[in-house]
Amino acid sequence: MKKRLIEIIVCPECRGELSLNVTLLEGEEVKDGLLACKGCGKSYPVRDYIPRFVSMDKYVDTFSFEWNKFYDVQMDIINNTDESEKTLRWKAGWRPEDLKGKLVLDIGVGSGRFADIVSMWGGEVVGIDLSFAVDAAYKNIGNRHNVHIIQADIFNLPFRKETFDNMYSIGVLHHTHDTRQAFSKVVPLLKKGGEFAVFLYALGHYHYFSDIWRKITTRLPIKLMYYLSAVAVPLYYIHKIPFLGKAAQFLLPTANWSKWKWRWLDTFDWYTPKYQWKHTWSEVYRWFKDAGFRDMELYDDGKDSALTQICMKGKKI
Ligand SMILES: C[S@@+](CC[C@H](N)C(=O)[O-])C[C@H]1O[C@@H](n2cnc3c(N)ncnc32)[C@H](O)[C@@H]1O
Incomplete structure (x- = not known):
């Protein structure tokens, strides 16, 4: 964890400011420490470089296993490929200039394949995940100056309203107990004028x-x-x-x-995942519309991907 992260995170329980007590510092990275809320007094450990706002991986233990076993498989930087970069471009429609200098939230970071790209494009990226995938993500990209990795639950994230310039969630929300609720939970974290891109499984x-x-x-x-x-x-x-x-x-x-x-x-x-919901394009479009988004864009790869996947992005008004 970089000390700079303290400017971005708050207590997930009461939104109070957090203070950081460092036990072990390695260069710029806090390896071990404690985050304490100045409001309600709750505390959260920083363990192995990662602030942990949950103590267990609850129903996502399969993802903890998956991303630590396959931590390098989809990482462009390790395999010298551009697969993840191409995927981010077509699933979210962004180009490097759209994210450069922006504060971006990766909701369900997995092993960090897309956060890798955002940071290479010059964005400052915060990757959250409920599972111990965060350890794989940290191993892959965590010590870059513009990457922050946090273990936390979508339903109780440690951020203030309107913190992020842009957000994306690729293949994640349908793995929670309620996709729409998960969508609604994260929308307030986006600044007005910011874009939110999601990838979900399509019903078929x-x-x-x-x-x-x-x-x-x-x-x-x-x-x-x-x-x-x-x-x-x-x-x-x-x-x-x-x-x-x-x-x-x-x-x-x-x-x-x-x-x-x-x-x-x-x-x-x-x-393996416990939850795996499928949705329709019109359903997801309505979620965006009802949450105050405009200018929704749909993406497909021109190879019938729309039959199996929903890629949609909107601008928050
Ligand atoms: C299929 S993986 C996708 C990972 C990454 N976005 C990618 O495309 O490589 C889904 C991820 O969502 C995470 N996830 C599921 N429910 C979550 C929750 N309630 N809060 C945070 N992360 C969650 C899982 O732990 C898992 O890492």
Whole structure:
């Protein structure tokens, strides 16, 4: 944690100012310490460089496992790729000049693949996550001068109203117990005139069978699911066989990326989370409209992605 973060965060319980007591400082980074609220007196540890506003990962233990196992798989900076940068561009419609010099909130940072891009583009990014994915994100990008990583719950975030210039949440809100409530909780944190971009799963027939499989897979031990998800790696070749491939993919949908580790990761990511809601474009459009957003933009990659994903951005008025 950088000392500068104290200017951005507040007590999640009473919105009081926090004071920082440093136990161990390494260069610019507070490794261990305590944040105490000057208002209500509650305190929160800084442990292993990360302020922790939750003590457990609650229902997102699968993500704690996932992002620490696969911490490097989708990181452009580690793999010398531009996959995550391209994805951020088309899912949120931003260019580097849109985020340069801006304070940006990454809601559900995971291992930090998109926060990596925002910081490279010159934005100051705050990445929050309920799971221990924050440890993976810190390992990947946490010690950059313009990156802050915080472990906290979307439903009780440690920020004042209208703190951020822009915000995004990619593949996250539908993994909470209530997507719309999660959306409503974060909107006040955005400044007027700021943009909010979300990526959510779309309601459609493609997940008919996976919804049935998930009734079983979400109950299996995480470690077992880690190994079972590896079936996605060779299934990729079966999916290329005419007719048989399409049938196999419909009956047992698995990730189909050309990179084998991505297939493993994304199949685990699909079958393990406790919550996985799907929505319609019109539903999400209404959330934006009702929350006071205008100029909504929709994004798709021109390859039928709109059937499975909703990418939408709006400007807060
Ligand atoms: C599919 S991952 C996406 C991570 C990242 N946005 C990405 O695209 O790589 C979903 C993330 O949402 C986080 N998450 C789910 N519920 C949350 C909550 N209530 N508060 C904060 N993070 C949450 C999970 O811990 C997980 O890391």
